Amino acid sequence: MQSNEIQMGTIKVENIRTYSYHGCLEEEAKIGSDYRVDIAVKADLEKSSCSDQLSDTVDYVHLNLIAKQEMAIRSELLEHVAKRIIDRVLVEIPTVQKVKVAVSKINPPIGGDVEQVTVVLSEKRK
Numbered sequence: 001m002q003s004n005e006i007q008m009g010t011i012k013v014e015n016i017r018t019y020s021y022h023g024c025l026e027e028e029a030k031i032g033s034d035y036r037v038d039i040a041v042k043a044d045l046e047k048s049s050c051s052d053q054l055s056d057t058v059d060y061v062h063l064n065l066i067a068k069q070e071m072a073i074r075s076e077l078l079e080h081v082a083k084r085i086i087d088r089v090l091v092e093i094p095t096v097q098k099v100k101v102a103v104s105k106i107n108p109p110i111g112g113d114v115e116q117v118t119v120v121l122s123e124k125r126k
Contacts, residue, residue, distance in 0.1 A: 007044060007045060007046035007049070008042050008043070008044060008045070008097070009042070009043065009044075009045030009049070010040055010041065010042055011040070011041050011043065011045075011057070011058050011060060011063075012038070012039065012040045012041075013038070013039045013060045013063045013064055013067070014038045014039075015036055015038065016036065016037040016038070016039070016064055016067045016068065016071075017034065017035070017036055018034075018035045018037065018067075018068060018071040018072070019032055019033070019034055019035070020032060020033065020035050020071045020072065020074075021033075021074045022035070022071075022074060022075050022076070022077075022078060022081060022105070023076065023105070023109075024076045024077075025109065027109075028109065029074060033105055033106065033107070033108070033109075034105075034106040034107065035071060035103065035104060035105055035106060036102075036103075036104040036106060036116070037067045037071060037085070037101065037102070037103050037104075038101070038102040038104075039063050039067060039085065039089070039099065039100070039101050039102075040099070040100045041058055041063065041089065041093070041096045041097075041098065041099045041100075042096070042097050042098040042099075043057070043058050043093075043095045043096050043097055044095060044097070045057060057095075058093055058095060058096060059093075062092070062093060063089065063093075066085055066088045066089060066092065067085055067101075070084045070085045070088065071103075077119075078103045078104075078105060078117070078118075078119040079119050079121065081103050082101045082102070082103045082119050082120075082121040083121060085099075085101045085103075086099050086101050086121060086122075086123050089101075090123065090125055096125065097124065097125050098122065098123070098124045098125065099122065099123060100120065100121070100122035101120070101121055101122070102118050102119070102120045103118065103119050104116045104117065104118040104119075105117050105118075
């Protein structure tokens with residue numbers, strides 16, 4: 001590998017489960033629902049793959065914390081929550097070059113037998 005090449009890697013934190021109060025309906029704000037969050041980040045993992053040091057990588061505990069904190073803040077739209085998670089990841093973890101977030105509402109109240117609805121957003125560092 002040439003010295004100017006970056007060894008990009010992906011770190012995923014999947015199936016972060018929360019009980020939150022998102023939605024446009026008044027009852028959703030009162031009774032809440034089960035949610036799932038999946039986060040995938042792309043970052044240069046070359047240094048950490050050699051050093052074996054947490055300080056050289058993206059700490060997935062930090063990713064989990066961001067997701068849980070943002071899911072605790074009520075929003076009407078899942079898109080809004082996903083964007084807030086993305087924004088915090090890019091601000092708080094400078095080694096992340098790209099982040100993809102999926103927020104799923106389990107058993108949404110949409111008048112049918114639907115397992116979940118999911119919003120997926122992604123953003124690259126500018």
